[in-house]
Amino acid sequence: xxxxxEEKTIRxxxxxxxxxxxxxxxxxxxxxxxxxxREIVKHPGAVAIIPITNEGKIVMVxxxxxxxxxxxxEIPAGKLEPGEEPETTARRELEEETGYVCKKITxxxxxxxxxxxxxxxxxxFLAEGLKxxxxxxxxxxxxxxxxxxxxxxxxxxxxxxxxxxxxxTAYAVQYLQLKEARK
Amino acid sequence: xxxxxEEKTIRxxxxxxxxxxxxxxxxxxxxxxxxxxREIVKHPGAVAIIPITNEGKIVMVxxxxxxxxxxxxEIPAGKLEPGEEPETTARRELEEETGYVCKKITxxxxxxxxxxxxxxxxxxFLAEGLKxxxxxxxxxxxxxxxxxxxxxxxxxxxxxxxxxxxxxTAYAVQYLQLKEARK
Numbered sequence: 001x002x003x004x005x006e007e008k009t010i011r012x013x014x015x016x017x018x019x020x021x022x023x024x025x026x027x028x029x030x031x032x033x034x035x036x037x038r039e040i041v042k043h044p045g046a047v048a049i050i051p052i053t054n055e056g057k058i059v060m061v062x063x064x065x066x067x068x069x070x071x072x073x074e075i076p077a078g079k080l081e082p083g084e085e086p087e088t089t090a091r092r093e094l095e096e097e098t099g100y101v102c103k104k105i106t107x108x109x110x111x112x113x114x115x116x117x118x119x120x121x122x123x124x125f126l127a128e129g130l131k132x133x134x135x136x137x138x139x140x141x142x143x144x145x146x147x148x149x150x151x152x153x154x155x156x157x158x159x160x161x162x163x164x165x166x167x168x169t170a171y172a173v174q175y176l177q178l179k180e181a182r183k
Numbered sequence: 184x185x186x187x188x189e190e191k192t193i194r195x196x197x198x199x200x201x202x203x204x205x206x207x208x209x210x211x212x213x214x215x216x217x218x219x220x221r222e223i224v225k226h227p228g229a230v231a232i233i234p235i236t237n238e239g240k241i242v243m244v245x246x247x248x249x250x251x252x253x254x255x256x257e258i259p260a261g262k263l264e265p266g267e268e269p270e271t272t273a274r275r276e277l278e279e280e281t282g283y284v285c286k287k288i289t290x291x292x293x294x295x296x297x298x299x300x301x302x303x304x305x306x307x308f309l310a311e312g313l314k315x316x317x318x319x320x321x322x323x324x325x326x327x328x329x330x331x332x333x334x335x336x337x338x339x340x341x342x343x344x345x346x347x348x349x350x351x352t353a354y355a356v357q358y359l360q361l362k363e364a365r366k
Contacts, residue, residue, distance in 0.1 A: 003247070003253065003254065004245055004246075004247060004254040004329060005246060005247040005254055006254075007249050009249075015198070015199045015206070016198045016199060016206055016222075018208065018222040019222065020222050021206075021222050021300055023199055023204075023224075025201065026249060030327070031247075031327050037202070038249040038250070039199075039201040039202065039203050039204050041224055041301070042250075043300065046299070062187055064186070064188040064189055064190050065298040065299065066221040066223060067221070067224065067298060067299070067300060067301055067302040068295060068302055070186065071186065071187040071188055071189075072298060074298070079299070109345070109353065111347075111348050111350040111353050112248075112251060112255070112348055112350065113296045114226075114296045114297050114301060115248040115250060115251055115257070115349055116203075116229070116248065116260070116262070117203060117224070117226065117250060117301075117303075118224070118250055118297060118301065119251055120300075122350065144188035144213070144214050146188075159292075162292070164294075165293065165295055166294055166295050166298055167294040167295065168350065170294050171353055171354055171357065174357040174358065174361060175357065177361055178357060178360055178364065181361065181365070182364070
């Protein structure tokens with residue numbers, strides 16, 4: 001743990017305890033001794049999956065995102081259940097959102113998505129050796145998604161035209177472009 | 184606006200109105216007519232800057248992030264003020280966080296950072312032609328940052344070793360790697 005410029009917590013006010021997020025306001029002592037307030041969202045963490053079909057296509061999902069009041073195109077993703085290993089979540093979400101199971105799953109990177117106000121840590125996996133499951137589990141009760149299988153060229157143009165407007169998906173497209181460039 | 188699988192808002196409960204974020208819980212009608220709840224964080228939006236020095240180094244800042252209870256290495260970033268143009272925010276944050284002003288600033292991409300629970304839209308800029316300002320504005324009252332100027336190779340190894348654990352910074356490093364690969 002790196003504690004450069006540590007902000008000491010003087011008091012924590014619990015604001016909201018939801019089913020997904022918790023919100024709190026911390027009174028902190030800054031490095032210069034002054035006081036400040038930090039509005040903080042606690043999140044259980046999540047996974048995202050870059051699923052590559054045997055034909056080399058990337059599987060994406062279009063889904064409605066209430067915070068944006070619109071639907072957007074993203075790689076499959078989902079929240080961690082308490083105590084769940086990220087790889088387990090990744091396999092489950094891949095199957096639930098796309099109907100695919102995979103032979104090989106590789107952890108690529110973990111990063112914070114909005115460190116200024118939230119502690120969400122996102123774990124990204126590459127999923128290969130995809131196979132449609134015959135009796136794929138039903139999608140999550142409140143999950144409605146439309147599948148899209150894109151070539152890397154198509155995904156890159158989606159990104160350029162801002163039809164992809166999601167940071168993890170932008171990361172995924174770049175990751176695959178770099179892999180291709182290094183071949 | 185794409186409204187595939189739209190979720191109609193039946194009722195909005197305001198939970199918290201902070202200085203940075205607002206939190207609400209929406210009762211929504213799902214596409215199948217069932218009801219659901221959505222916990223939503225409203226955020227003013229933000230910018231991030233990829234500053235490249237005349238020697239080809241990337242300027243990053245290490246800062247304490249209270250939501251994580253640790254400090255992390257990131258490209259400079261900051262929240263939009265109400266009604267502010269993202270480019271204005273980008274120039275201001277670059278100067279405040281790094282002491283650099285830039286000759287050329289180019290918008291690269293805009294993306295949502297956590298569309299599952301927040302509406303934060305992040306605008307990314309490339310800043311070139313950097314010059315240290317003689318009388319650089321004082322850093323934000325509660326901003327304490329340590330500058331780091333990294334070669335692309337160094338930044339790439341930071342990413343690989345997970346010393347960079349921030350999604351916008353991961354995007355920035357890959358952006359520069361792709362640019363380099365295409366030269």
